[in-house]
Amino acid sequence: MAFLAGMLLDRERARELAQEAFARVLGREAENPRGLVFRTAANLARDEARMIVRRKRHLALLKVEGEASRASATTPEKQLDATRRAEQVQEALATLSETDRQVLLLWNAGFDYTEIADRTGLAKGALGTTIARAKKKLVSACIAQEGFDASHG
Numbered sequence: 001m002a003f004l005a006g007m008l009l010d011r012e013r014a015r016e017l018a019q020e021a022f023a024r025v026l027g028r029e030a031e032n033p034r035g036l037v038f039r040t041a042a043n044l045a046r047d048e049a050r051m052i053v054r055r056k057r058h059l060a061l062l063k064v065e066g067e068a069s070r071a072s073a074t075t076p077e078k079q080l081d082a083t084r085r086a087e088q089v090q091e092a093l094a095t096l097s098e099t100d101r102q103v104l105l106l107w108n109a110g111f112d113y114t115e116i117a118d119r120t121g122l123a124k125g126a127l128g129t130t131i132a133r134a135k136k137k138l139v140s141a142c143i144a145q146e147g148f149d150a151s152h153g
Contacts, residue, residue: 004041009118017044049119053102056109092141100134107131 004014021041030036093101099120106116117124 004045006118009115013048014045017041017048020044053105053119057105060105060108088142088145089138092138092145095141096134096137100130100137103127103130104134104138 002014004017018041021037021044024040025033025036028036093104096104099122102120103116103122106119111119113124113127116122116127122130
C-alpha cells in the first residue's frame with residue numbers, strides 16, 4: 001500500500017487501488033504472486049495518473065476556452081482569435097513527446113517538482129531543465145505554425 005501511496009500521493013485512493021489489485025489477481029496462478037500484485041497495482045496507479053492528467057488537460061482546455069470567451073466577449077473577432085489561438089496551442093502541444101507534454105501540463109496545473117517527479121518517474125533534480133526544454137519546444141512549435149502571433153500571452 002505504501003508503494004501505491006507514494007505513486008498516487010493519496011493514501012485513501014491507494015487503499016482502494018490495493019484492494020482492486022488484490023481482487024484482480026485473486027485466484028490467478030502465478031510463479032510470483034507478490035510480483036503479480038505489485039505489477040497489477042502499478043498498472044492501476046499508472047492508469048489513474050493518466051486519467052488525472054487527461055482530466056487536468058480537459059479542465060485546462062475548458063479554462064482556456066472560458067477565459068477566451070470572457071476576455072473576448074466584447075467582439076466576435078476577439079473571440080474567434082482566442083479560439084484559434086487555443087487550437088494552435090493544442091496542436092503545438094500535440095507535437096511534443098508524451099513526457100514533455102505530461103510534465104508541462106502537470107507543471108501548468110500547479111503541481112510542484114516532487115509531485116511531478118512522483119507522477120512521471122523523472123528525477124526531481126532534472127525537472128527544471130525538462131520543463132524549460134519542453135516550454136522552449138512548445139514555443140517553437142507555436143511559432144512554426146502559420147498565423148501564430150507570439151505577442152498574445
